[in-house]
Amino acid sequence: MNDTVKSTTRAAAGxxxxxxxxxxxxxxxxxxxxxxxxxxxxxAKQASALPAxxxxxxxxxxxxxxxxACVRCGLCVRDCPYDTLKLAELGDGVATGTPYxxxxxxxxxxxxxxxxxxxCPSGALDRALTDxxxxxxxxxxxxxxxxxxxxxxxxxxxxxxVCPVIDKAITLERMHNPxxxxxxxxxxxxxxxxxxxxxxCEKSCVLPGESAIKVLPIKLAxxxxxxxxxxxxxxxxxxxxxxxxxxxxxxxxxLEDKAYGDTRxxxxxxxxxxxxxxxxxxxxxxxxxxxxxxx
Amino acid sequence: xxxxxxxxxTASARPExxxxxxxxxxxxxxxxxxxxxxxxxxxxxxxxxxKWLLLRRASQLGILALFLAGPWFGWWIVxxxxxxxxxxxxxxxxxxxxxxxxxxxxxxPYREALLGGGIVLAFYLLLGGRLFCSWVCPVNLVTDAAAxxxxxxxxxxxxxxxxSTRHWLFGFVLVIAAVTGSLAWEWVNPVSMLHRGLIFGFxxxxxxxxxxxxYDLLIxxxxxxxxxxxxxxxxxxxxxxxxxxxxxxKRRDCNDCMDCFAVCPEPQVIRPALxxxxxxxxxxxxxxxxxxxxxxDVCGKDVFRITTRFNRSES
Numbered sequence: 174m175n176d177t178v179k180s181t182t183r184a185a186a187g188x189x190x191x192x193x194x195x196x197x198x199x200x201x202x203x204x205x206x207x208x209x210x211x212x213x214x215x216x217a218k219q220a221s222a223l224p225a226x227x228x229x230x231x232x233x234x235x236x237x238x239x240x241x242a243c244v245r246c247g248l249c250v251r252d253c254p255y256d257t258l259k260l261a262e263l264g265d266g267v268a269t270g271t272p273y274x275x276x277x278x279x280x281x282x283x284x285x286x287x288x289x290x291x292x293c294p295s296g297a298l299d300r301a302l303t304d305x306x307x308x309x310x311x312x313x314x315x316x317x318x319x320x321x322x323x324x325x326x327x328x329x330x331x332x333x334x335v336c337p338v339i340d341k342a343i344t345l346e347r348m349h350n351p352x353x354x355x356x357x358x359x360x361x362x363x364x365x366x367x368x369x370x371x372x373x374c375e376k377s378c379v380l381p382g383e384s385a386i387k388v389l390p391i392k393l394a395x396x397x398x399x400x401x402x403x404x405x406x407x408x409x410x411x412x413x414x415x416x417x418x419x420x421x422x423x424x425x426x427x428l429e430d431k432a433y434g435d436t437r438x439x440x441x442x443x444x445x446x447x448x449x450x451x452x453x454x455x456x457x458x459x460x461x462x463x464x465x466x467x468x
Numbered sequence: 469x470x471x472x473x474x475x476x477x478t479a480s481a482r483p484e485x486x487x488x489x490x491x492x493x494x495x496x497x498x499x500x501x502x503x504x505x506x507x508x509x510x511x512x513x514x515x516x517x518x519k520w521l522l523l524r525r526a527s528q529l530g531i532l533a534l535f536l537a538g539p540w541f542g543w544w545i546v547x548x549x550x551x552x553x554x555x556x557x558x559x560x561x562x563x564x565x566x567x568x569x570x571x572x573x574x575x576x577p578y579r580e581a582l583l584g585g586g587i588v589l590a591f592y593l594l595l596g597g598r599l600f601c602s603w604v605c606p607v608n609l610v611t612d613a614a615a616x617x618x619x620x621x622x623x624x625x626x627x628x629x630x631x632s633t634r635h636w637l638f639g640f641v642l643v644i645a646a647v648t649g650s651l652a653w654e655w656v657n658p659v660s661m662l663h664r665g666l667i668f669g670f671x672x673x674x675x676x677x678x679x680x681x682x683y684d685l686l687i688x689x690x691x692x693x694x695x696x697x698x699x700x701x702x703x704x705x706x707x708x709x710x711x712x713x714x715x716x717x718k719r720r721d722c723n724d725c726m727d728c729f730a731v732c733p734e735p736q737v738i739r740p741a742l743x744x745x746x747x748x749x750x751x752x753x754x755x756x757x758x759x760x761x762x763x764x765d766v767c768g769k770d771v772f773r774i775t776t777r778f779n780r781s782e783s
Contacts, residue, residue: 216656240579244654245549247668259668269654293553294580
């Protein structure tokens with residue numbers, strides 16, 4: 174009773190009731206805390222873009238899941254025998270405290286026992302990865318074809334030689350060198366089904382500054398497969414025969430005795446052009462080189 | 469007066485009521501900068517007047533040294549950092565605050581992290597939630613330094629947010645983790661950042677640590693640990709049932725010098741126990757108490773001691 178009287182007098186005097194004041198204070202405090210958390214959340218979202226040169230350790234979950242799982246303890250860093258991995262410091266552009274490596278500095282040596290994955294307590298590095306050859310830390314891309322020595326026609330081959338999956342992840346493809354028109358170029362070519370993204374090629378590229386071959390996140394390095402485009406040759410292999418039936422073979426006039434599709438013609442073979450009388454340019458009167466013409 | 473009647477004491481029953489001249493209250497009366505703890509040093513000697521402070525610093529620096537022995541000297545006793553570590557290759561320890569965020573973000577950790585989180589959780593549930601804050605957390609060194617400098621410079625006032633901000637912030641940290649699907653707080657968390665920085669390298673994290681020091685020194689007294697830190701709020705939750713508590717068991721000797729209030733990082737927890745406001749036993753049961761023991765040190769009358777939550781006796 175006494176209470177009611179007091180609260181009504183207070184209400185009459187224009188002062189808020191204790192409950193209202195409590196709610197108002199709580200709302201203010203909660204709002205402040207919410208703003209702080211919101212700021213952290215927005216910053217985290219904005220800063221979660223990984224620089225293209227920062228490579229996650231082998232077995233790392235997809236980046237979004239990785240950022241939810243990694244507790245930033247650095248145990249993977251400690252168990253990396255080659256000091257490849259490091260924890261991001263504030264200002265590195267990588268989520269603070271998460272592990273990464275720069276292939277041009279120290280690449281992954283692809284330990285067979287994958288100690289970094291074994292050390293991870295948080296699940297950010299997936300222990301389902303037991304064969305380092307199955308790791309997909311990124312994908313090497315020969316990104317600068319203007320400065321790559323092999324593209325210039327030299328035999329550097331260093332990236333090919335150091336590749337731990339040599340002749341599978343990187344092969345040398347022989348091409349005609351159109352500049353000299355008489356030499357071959359052996360072009361280092363990366364195959365995504367074997368490249369682990371260890372970065373040894375990027376590390377060893379002999380160019381003085383930036384490497385011509387770089388390990389990029391797979392998302393950056395690869396286009397999406399065009400699912401609507403059926404690759405006829407694959408379909409044919411899978412089905413055992415062409416899906417559209419055998420193609421109709423029409424004869425080509427003059428090449429009837431050659432295999433279908435073979436259009437190579439040696440001199441004297443094939444349909445002959447109509448005979449043209451020998452052509453000789455008209456000689457100037459008087460002969461000699463000086464035509465005597467004056468403007 | 470009310471406080472005195474609830475504790476059943478009167479002013480005349482107290483043995484000594486003279487307020488020491490350098491104490492907070494004595495200095496305020498004389499209009500000079502207080503030197504809290506000065507009487508305790510005279511009464512008990514410097515060492516005993518710093519007993520818990522020295523033990524606490526030894527604990528904080530010792531834990532840090534264990535983590536640093538590996539990277540500095542190659543003695544790998546403990547690997548990792550406070551977020552998650554492996555001791556002697558067998559004992560996993562993980563911060564349950566991080567596991568809570570991880571679960572909120574929708575990731576299930578490996579058994580080691582769960583086990584390690586369980587061990588840490590059990591330890592602080594048993595002994596005292598915010599023991600982490602005062603005996604382990606490296607930020608405590610920073611904020612204690614700011615509080616010390618604030619007292620020495622006689623800086624008064626400032627504007628601190630409400631003490632409950634941290635509890636809201638803890639809730640929102642989990643919400644933000646769930647919404648963004650990432651450990652969003654760990655981008656800015658000064659607690660894990662400072663410890664990780666000391667062991668793995670700082671980058672620009674010095675800025676955040678320096679910011680906390682200046683915030684506590686110039687803007688908000690005890691602003692970070694006492695009002696904002698959601699990690700401390702999480703550990704305070706564990707402290708609701710823990711065993712080790714401070715008791716003002718000789719509170720009848722209190723001469724109201726106010727030194728304990730001046731040095732306590734959570735001064736609001738003292739009054740109920742010391743002055744018997746809203747409770748009749750002398751135990752500080754408030755979960756915000758970090759059990760740092762500084763009140764035990766600075767009291768010239770030995771009013772406080774560290775005991776268990778079951779010891780409600782008073783002498």
